[in-house]
Amino acid sequence: MASAGLRKELECSICLDLYTDPVTLRCGHNFCWDCIDQHLNTQDESGVYSCPECREEFEEEPVLQRNITLCNVVENFLSTHKDHASIFCSYCVDSPAPAVKPYVHSEASQCDKHLTGHSKGPEHVLTDPSTNQEKRKCSAHKKILEYYCSEDAACICVSCSETGEHRGHQMEMLDEVSEKKKKLRNVLQKLKTQREETSETVQSLEEHRRKCQEKASVEAERVTALFVDIRRWLDDLEKEVLSDISRQEEQRSLSDLIQKLEIKKTKLSRKMRHIEKLCNLTDPLTVLQDSNIDDLCDPEEEHSDEDTEGYDGGDLGVEMISHTLHKLIHIIKDVNVAFYEKGPADILLDLNTAANNIVISGDLKTATWTDKNQNRPETAERFPDYQVISSRRFISGRHYWDVQISRSKVWSVGMCYPSIDRRGRQLFIGNNNKSWCLYGGHNNRYLVIHDSKVIQLPHQISSDKFRIFVDYEARKLSFYELCDPIRHLHTFSATFTEPLHAAVCVWEGFIKILGGSSSCEEPSS
The missing domain is CATH 1.20.5 (Single alpha-helices involved in coiled-coils or other helix-helix interfaces)
Known part of the structure; x- marks a missing residue:
């Protein structure tokens, strides 16, 4: 009785035989590998998979995990009951078939002991239980099963398709079904890959959304704080103006x-x-x-x-109004700085100002001297020789830009007003009161020049890279040598009255703009 009870526990609920290569689903139920695989294949079209024991559903086709422990228990059971050791040796296709396999005609697994009766009958057809369904034979006509009747959900032979109860039914070749299954598996694999990629994309977008939300939150706090300051500034200004009005009224003593x-x-x-x-x-x-x-x-x-x-007819005073406007301008300026900080100072050279003996690179960052006339049209903005200025201008804030000098005999870099002369002896940067420059010439001479006033630099210059830094509000224009560490060369102090443009002058060789930045701190040397 104990042996019978153990055997019952070792039977697959699909084929009702001892487990063959048992596997376990996620829900914990065990089945023969082939049995559960065939069961799951019938659910491919619906896209919903379920356990035949407990009906638990799975969104994806379950991955079959071999139950090694249960496999060992089955092997031990078989070795203990040797008289039934051949339980998986043969199928008889004329025996009663399990109800869960409607596509098998009168099929049962038998051991050697129980197979004796079946082997004596000529009408019984024996086949290896490991044989594929496509190679099994029909119990009625003893022919290979070649077709699948979709109306009766059964595998049939050619004779079944031509006569009998399956005649006229819709059928498919079993090998075509196998090919379809193979294609479906390929499609399934592609869909799994696409779903994984989609999942990764969703995760990436969610992370991006989270960062955007964090950034938006920070910006919202910054804006709120800014407007709190603006309201405080306006309240203070209102109190100051009202105080001035009261004070003037008292002074007048009307x-x-x-x-x-x-x-x-x-x-x-x-x-x-x-x-x-x-x-x-x-x-x-x-x-x-x-x-x-x-x-x-x-x-x-x-x-x-x-x-x-002292009585002026009742006016509150032009001076006080001017003072109020000045305060408001400062408030607006602070708001602009807070909301519209400039990005990197991307200096691009302006072709409309480039002299015809200078070649400008495609990225508008390199000026190269040439002895071939570039035949650009003559305009009021164009320099006659050697020079070009940037298209970008600076009207406020702190900015810097870096340059590299290569094989140039005479060169200068700096900044100028757009109204700088285009003709005459004062057209070169540094030779007028509208430009400031660092000059490099023969014999390794380095000068800084403004309004034709020359200052000889005492430093020994070893680098070919330089930085130009401007602080518009602080009225400073500085030059640095880009060495290690960076070295300050000279600073001009000036009240800027026009927008500033970057300017370069080159004779032989080239000058390349390396990049820059805005709203930056002045370099420390």
């Missing part, structure tokens, strides 16, 4: 002035009545005897601006 003028008006009225009285007297002696006659005859005494001094 009430006191009105009272003072009223007293003067009364005094003038009294004097006018006295004069009228004297004018009406007929006796001239009486007029002459009046002690105040001389004072009454002097009109200038009564006319004075002292009483109204």
Whole structure:
């Protein structure tokens, strides 16, 4: 009885025989590898897979994991019951078939002991249980099963398809079904790959969205803080202006002035009545005897601006209004700096200003001297020789840009106003009051020049790379040698009145712009 109970536990619920190469699903139930594989294949079209034991569903076709422990238990059971050791030796296709395999005609697995009766009957057809379904034979006609009847869900031979109950049914060749399964498996694999790629893309987008949300949160906090500051600045400015108005009103003391003028008006009225009285007297002696006659005859005494001094008719003062506007401009400027910080100072050379003996590279970053005329059209912006300026201009903030000098006998780099002369002796940068430059010439001479004023640099220059740094508001323009460590060469102090453009001048060799940055700190040397 114990042996029977153990055998029951070792039977596959699909084929009702002892496990052959048992595998385990995720739900914990065990089946023969071929049994569960065939069962899952019937569910490929629906796309939903389920366990035949507990009906648990799986979104993907379950991966079959071999149950080594159960396999060992089955092997031990078979070695203990040797009289049934050949239990998997043969199938009889004329025996009663399990209900779970409707496509098998009268098929049962038998051991050598139970197979004796089947082998004696000529109508019984024996086949190896490991043989593929396509090579098994029909129990009725003893022919190879070649077709699949989709209406009866059964595998049949050619005779079944021509006569009997399957005649006229829709059928498919078993080898075509196998080929379709192979294609479906390939499609499934591609779909799995696409799903993995899609999943990775979704994860990447979610990570990008998370970063965007974090950035948006930071920006929202920055904007909120900025507008809090703006409101505070405006409140402070409002209080300051109102205070100025009150102070000016107190200084003017209009009430006191009105009272003072009223007293003067009364005094003038009294004097006018006295004069009228004297004018009406007929006796001239009486007029002459009046002690105040001389004072009454002097009109200038009564006319004075002292009483109204400091009174401008009620205006609050142009100076105060100008001060208020100046404060507002600073607030707006701070807002612009906070919201519109410039990106890297990408310096590009302006072809419209390039001299015809300079070749400009395709990326607009290199100026090379040439003895061949480039035949560019003559315009008011174009330099006649050696020079070119940048298309970008700087009207505020801190910026720097780096250059490399190569094989040039005479060169200069710096900054200039767009109104710099294009003709005459003062057209070269440094030779006028509209440009500043670092100059390199013969015999390793290095100068800084502005408005034709030359300063000889005492440094021994070894690098061919230099940095130009401008702080527009601080009114500074500096030059550095890009060595290790970076070395300061000279700083010009100037009040800039126009936009600034980068400028280069080259004779032989070339000058290349390496890049730059904006809103940066001044380099420390």
